[in-house]
Amino acid sequence: MNSSLILGSLLLTVPLAGFAQNTAPAPAPRYYVGLAAYSSAYQALGGNYFSGTKIPFQLTAGYQLRPRLAVQVGVAYSGQSYSYFDAGRYYTASGASASPYAYYEFNGKNQQRNTSVALLARYTLTRQPQHHFQVDLLGGFTWESERYNSLATRTYSDSTRANIVTTNSDDTFRSNNILLTAGASARYRFGRHLEAVLDFTLNQRLTNTRDRYNSLTGATALGLRYRFGRG
Numbered sequence: 001m002n003s004s005l006i007l008g009s010l011l012l013t014v015p016l017a018g019f020a021q022n023t024a025p026a027p028a029p030r031y032y033v034g035l036a037a038y039s040s041a042y043q044a045l046g047g048n049y050f051s052g053t054k055i056p057f058q059l060t061a062g063y064q065l066r067p068r069l070a071v072q073v074g075v076a077y078s079g080q081s082y083s084y085f086d087a088g089r090y091y092t093a094s095g096a097s098a099s100p101y102a103y104y105e106f107n108g109k110n111q112q113r114n115t116s117v118a119l120l121a122r123y124t125l126t127r128q129p130q131h132h133f134q135v136d137l138l139g140g141f142t143w144e145s146e147r148y149n150s151l152a153t154r155t156y157s158d159s160t161r162a163n164i165v166t167t168n169s170d171d172t173f174r175s176n177n178i179l180l181t182a183g184a185s186a187r188y189r190f191g192r193h194l195e196a197v198l199d200f201t202l203n204q205r206l207t208n209t210r211d212r213y214n215s216l217t218g219a220t221a222l223g224l225r226y227r228f229g230r231g
Helices: 002-022
Strands: 031-040 057-066 069-091 101-124 133-157 164-189 194-205 217-228
Touching (some): 057 217, 164 217
Antiparallel strands (some): 057 069, 101 133, 164 194
């Protein structure tokens, strides 16, 4: 009798266990936002002699259309501004009775602003969404905007500092370009909401093809992403 009760209890637990195993996993969050350090041919990571190190940042927002397909927009911005000053003298050959030197002063300020907007589709190659490590393909378009302004004052004087000539310049450069973008991404999920992301893309300019970045260029972004919203 006791054996029959035990066997009956086991048989009753089998359907319950099967029901628990067949329960569908909770749907993944639909939305995500991210912040990453960014570097490209248009927004280089680093600095120069006049300015300190700059780190461009990219803000990303995306929407999961299907379990393996998402669309996202990423905006990267960087800017730098620096001033410079130089003074000295240079040799002149103006006659035997005149001093062979004249003097100069250069005073200037340069400003540069770069903005990148990338509209991309993200397709996940990994078939199991519950895996921590995921690999994606990226494809879409990028808009690049560059603004550069240089203000300079140049002063020249003779050896007596009596005759002074001053010239001013104001040079502005603007460029807007559309790029075809494709690449790959690796993601590691720490939990249901947080993941680390590394994106690498190649970009081919579609406009102003005679400019300095006519050849294929690359872009890299490394940062964190947070997922939220109901599936």
